[in-house]
Amino acid sequence: MTVSDYQPGDSAIHRLPPGIKILALAALGTLLFIFPRLEFAVAALFAIVVLYPLAHIPVRTLLLQLKPLLWLLLLLFAVQWWMVSWQSGLLVIVRLAALMLMAALVTLTTRTSAMIEALEKGLFWLRYMRINPAKISLALALALRFIPVLAAITLEVREAQKARGLDNSMIAVAVPVMVRTLKMADDIAAALEARAYDPQLSSPRKNGEKIHVD
Structure with a gap:
């Protein structure tokens, strides 16, 4: 399992409408910079840390x-300190x-x-x-879903290259990350195509049912 995979649950946070959670994220980001x-x-x-046990x-x-x-x-901390x-x-770093x-x-x-349904309604x-x-x-x-996944991929590649003594080479890390990212994009595109996703419809459907891309 990669980080930030959806974890089923019945907590109050799970039951919150997706739109409310997305708005809370946007509001938090805005307030932190304001x-x-x-x-x-x-x-x-x-x-936020307290919310995790609640969920x-x-x-x-x-x-x-x-x-x-x-x-x-x-x-980032070192650069800002300097x-x-x-x-x-x-x-x-705290922000x-x-x-x-x-x-x-x-x-x-x-x-x-x-999340797709909530964003579609809001837009x-x-x-x-x-x-x-x-x-x-x-x-x-x-x-939003795959930013943490890309971070996990980068970590896996860095650890693998470190075992080969190549962790200080940016190219040795960047190239495998790009290859795996492109492959993941192809897999997602194939999954959407297999489910008959039609961008002209109001939402992705197959036989009248919404697609789950979790």
């Missing part, structure tokens, strides 16, 4: 969400960790198909601009 204060970022991170998600799963980004967080101050570096954990919580407690106004909201909602939902 109020760039360390106290607020730490409070937000603490509140009956193990602590190990929570830690797995941050493990792929650990090296990036350390790098260029600005250690307080600025701490703010950056990024809060956003990452919140996005992971949404994907852990919400089916991708439910109904795009029809007046002759834009199919089904295409936009599918792209956004898949992007």
